[in-house]
Amino acid sequence: MRLSYPDSIRIIRLPCTGKIDVIHIMEAFEKGADGVYVAGCLEGECHFIKGNLRARKRVEYTKKLLDDIGVGGERLEMYNIAASDGPRFAAVAREMHGKITALGPSPIKKSL
Numbered sequence: 387m388r389l390s391y392p393d394s395i396r397i398i399r400l401p402c403t404g405k406i407d408v409i410h411i412m413e414a415f416e417k418g419a420d421g422v423y424v425a426g427c428l429e430g431e432c433h434f435i436k437g438n439l440r441a442r443k444r445v446e447y448t449k450k451l452l453d454d455i456g457v458g459g460e461r462l463e464m465y466n467i468a469a470s471d472g473p474r475f476a477a478v479a480r481e482m483h484g485k486i487t488a489l490g491p492s493p494i495k496k497s498l
Contacts, residue, residue: 389472391479403427403464404437411448411462415494421461421486425475428466438466457493461486 396419400406403426414422424445426438442464449459463485465478 389476391476392483395479395483402432402434402437403441404432404434404439406441406444408444408448408451411445412451415452415457415461415492418492418495420492420495421463421482421489423462423478423482424464425467425478426464428468431468458489461489461492 403424406424411422411424424441426441427433429438432438445462445464449462451459452462453459463482467474467478
């Protein structure tokens with residue numbers, strides 16, 4: 387089974403989504419990302435106990451920051467996907483790509 391998702395998606399692997407920090411997400415936007423999504427373990431199934439719950443809180447906080455600075459929190463999402471669910475990962479990638487395409491380029495790009 388060959389799964390496909392848009393070529394514009396860049397995957398950054400971490401040992402756990404609990405390692406993601408607000409600065410990582412903000413740097414992605416600063417470096418030109420029009421949108422970011424975090425794909426973590428299913429809730430209650432994190433190998434590091436609460437990593438995905440920490441990540442969820444950080445993503446929600448960052449969404450508020452993005453709204454406050456005029457970028458738009460809707461450009462950031464978090465999804466809980468089982469590691470074995472490749473088709474769901476590809477579907478989420480296509481869904482997020484469509485959402486970001488509809489929103490257009492990031493306002494940060496326009497200010498540079």
